[in-house]
Amino acid sequence: MTLRHDKRARSANPTSIHDCAKSGDIVGVRNKLQENPSLLNYPNDTPVIVSFRLFALTQLAQTPLHFSAGCGHVEIVKLLLDWQGTEKVELEAKNVFGDTPLHMAAKNGCSIAAKVLLDHGAFVEAKCDIGMTPLHLAVWHSLSEENCLIVKTLLEYNADCSVKDNDGMTPLDYLSKAPESKKLWELFHCHIEAQRMRRAKEEYNEMKEKMTELEEALTNLVGLYELKLQLRKWAKGMLLDEMRRALGLKIAARKLPHMAFLGNPGTGKTMVARILGRLLHMVGILPTDKVTEVQRTDLVGEFVGHTGPKTRRKIKEAEGGILFVDEAYRLIPMQKADDKDYGLEALEEIMSVMDSGKVVVIFAGYSEPMKRVISSNEGFCRRVTKFFFFSDFSSEELAQILHLKLKYQEEDSLLYGFKLHPLCTVDAISNLIERGTTEKQRKDMNGGLIDPLLVNARENLDLRLDFDCTDADELLTITHEDLEAGLWSLSQ
Template structure:
């Protein structure tokens, strides 16, 4: 990483020369007191770098010594850091920053200032100081802008990610289809919205937002079809009923907020510990749930405290009023108020004779007191809650293009679609002006793993192109989805006919062929798939502009499919790569699914943290399918809890529900019975050193959990292990218990224990061992694979197929390092020789468990415990003497196996005696029995 000092003296670089000389990741540092005035008023940055100035801190004030004057364009996926600089523009018809093309920009200690301004009410064209678009990311840390009064000043972001921390921004923040996080910041802008968010996800924490324009009815926060999660914030706009204005299927989660006023329209709110200084309004089939205190301070003498109207519902645990007003509360238009506690100035009231003034229309309803099922099942209320029109998703009101942009992630796909649409628009303009259009092939290939949205996007592309009149059939939208079975016939000669009919059916529109690679039957004796491909190729040539064909499938298989069909590859101009979702995007998808189904997550941070970790550790990386499956499990757990506890809360998902899905705190053994595996391990006799090593495993896991819970990074540790010990020392038993224990502690993902030996891994023919071994390894993913007598895999010969199994195991251990635990077990001497021949294995298995031979005392305890389990009675002192005598004389020191065999022989002697004497006592082992077994 090189550093270039920028200035106008002999010992410094010219800015432009430094930029073209620097490599990605280098630092361009402006010399102290040097101001860079950009030639032509702008400069384009298209590579990774850091722009850095100097800030002097004196008398509790930051003094910036460097300015950059003009517009910075940041593009082409550049990753740029801008530190300790004053960015200035004296051109009111230009941006100061324009960020696009999936670029990422981090600011720290930056002032953004435009000196030439336009009045907000001017008809002149206006340009925001900061413009972010095209799936770019912007991060503000300690950024400042100045109050421009009633002059235009804005940050605008579309289809982007914005994070603002510890900043003081006197400008309007406007977001479309963006993910936004604001933390510990002050946002202030009068004469317009301080925040305007549409079709976005907005998180605000520990911040102050102040603004709006009462005379022109501009709310401080205008929220449209947006999810907003607000925690410990102050929203200020005095003497106006809509400081926080929610509209059109917005979703608010509020915790510990103070707001001048709230106005909810066709939206939902889930509230905890909210203070409203003036008025709270809920309108137009909205729903608000207050889980605890709800403080209405009534500081506006011209407004009532609470208004519920237009088929809306407020369900609050406690409403606290702070004044007598006529009325305090108004309910009309078939609306409902339910609250368990209603107070004024600290005095609680439960009947209509209270001094609290409630004005209610005849078709509305309210109740103060314990909320019961009957209250929730009033006919009008039941109909309103369940009416499809009550809280709609507004999906039908969105254009296909808006629906596409609303999809989480898929940034590169969206960019490619935009290019396709721009080409369509370009051709339309050429046609309008009498020019010939450019040839624009629409045939496409979709490459991506399961659950990345290929089918959904295919339909949306079709709808967008249909709207733009780009498809051959301008009157009717045609979208045909097909798979292998729709194209291929099992009868000779009929595949071409069947495929042609389907192509004709899709003519004028789109044919979407899912898992298209299945048409490639190159290894089949009769390749009907090639017949289908040939028919498709000919149709694509004969009807080039009359149909759009999309070939979709998993990335690897589709690339192989295209490579084996060059004619197809050359005819498909558009390639869309559907990237896997990040864990953050998985969380976002999961939350949106639950919100759409009208569920509330009690603690979104807990949901986000646990889902993110689980997906990162999961073997099943099926993207959106994974989070859909998880949410289904979560809702089943939730439904069970609600029914069993007879709860009336049918919407709030708790941390305990999440814990149960992730098996946190739940102990299940392999038989499904409740049992703590750790206690089971501790109850085993002997193996003290092994127990201490297992404790180290668990301590590491618990440390990682605590770090994860506190938001810190965790270091994964390798669990692959060697179990070394003589026969009968408990290696297999401990391995089974360890598997159960690791599952209970959420260290491994599945309660799975696969036990194998050489014969399960090694085949008798060349090439088959790797296949056989890989199948076993895959079957153990998520759990534990226990390889007993592992040294038998290597028998010293270069021609031994066991070496092939070892090579496959080594590769698998590297590829799936965090998805499987492999335990290699065997006798100490043989395992030592085995490891000396396999250095790659030795370096990948850092954990060694030494199973020491049992002492005679331990063998006696094991033997007595086994007899006691079946209610046998024995003279323990004599039993001890006989066991000690026999074991010392025996050549078979197989530890636990020896004592097991000893007990079995003793029971046979006992049973023979009882059979001969016809005794009734079937539990007592006599002295004679012990004397008979004594050697």
């Protein structure tokens, strides 16, 4: 804190305003400030001993606010806080010991003066040079004077009971040295309980908001009922853990949930991984929501000694989030070639960091080939604790996906602003897909069928519209005819 020491202040006998503040002479304080406004934050030059061994002296450096707050002269405190001048009083000014005016009020039990300071924005957790907060000093005063009022005042302004001073002591630690002080113990107990309840309520409100956010994300997932149930379980459990900790309950930290996503392409594995990244970040399990997507070519080198560093770089990139290993079965070839394959080395590098707590790993791929990965490392099933099977989408589910995709297009998307004709219901589109595609096509493409279908449908819309069409609704509406033509183009 910078204090102003100008020539006018020195020549005005600055100790007199401090004497007035100390004695409670409000008229004297007002007169001195009117004569010389720069005295508002002026530190006194009363010498004080800071070392008995060397008999060292220094200036106490207390402002008028220090004196009036420490002596409980509330009207003078108010006068200084509300002084109408170019210079404003410094609430956090520190004396030679690092005490603020609130420290002075606390150590002398001046609860009303402390309340006035706090109402004007004084920092309740300010620390002096030895690390003590006003609450530390208030406990000392209350123990010596058997008066709890100053402690009660600070607790009403949410003073933290757990802050440690330079000796590692909290206000409660000092109180523990005087177990006979029942009033103080009761006061702290009531405050801590009220604080817990307040934190629990805040956590509950945050928890509801986060669960609502999760539910909104899950509505964009078609099918995958088992997986969505598991995500809800995780989310609720982890959010309840947050509330338990807010209530001061000690519980073990959850281990990171490594997973395997098994299913055909287009069944939503990558999309679910991204939602999962947001979920784990939202509930505090992961510090970021990033999902680093890799395949064999991102991990495996061509020569001896290349794979390890290459894989470690990707793992480092994914730290704090999710490492999504797509087509993970390609790390373990069906048949061993003559030359050494380095995919197993990449897998072992990944397995070695899965217990570190720094990254969540998701292995994804076809169900049958993934058995090679599972059996290639005896520690796989110990580390990968959740296996999710992504079933192929039915025609009805594909129709639901089409509706959702068109509804939530990004601004840079080719289909942004377009909509479906009211006759393009889920049932109508489901029947269209059922008739216009084979089971093998649906199995091979799954959700990957929808984007090219919509692009083809828009192209058909453009083809059938005349240049003289000025109806905005017609210009942006994809019809059943457009979808049918788009599906035919896709099947060709």
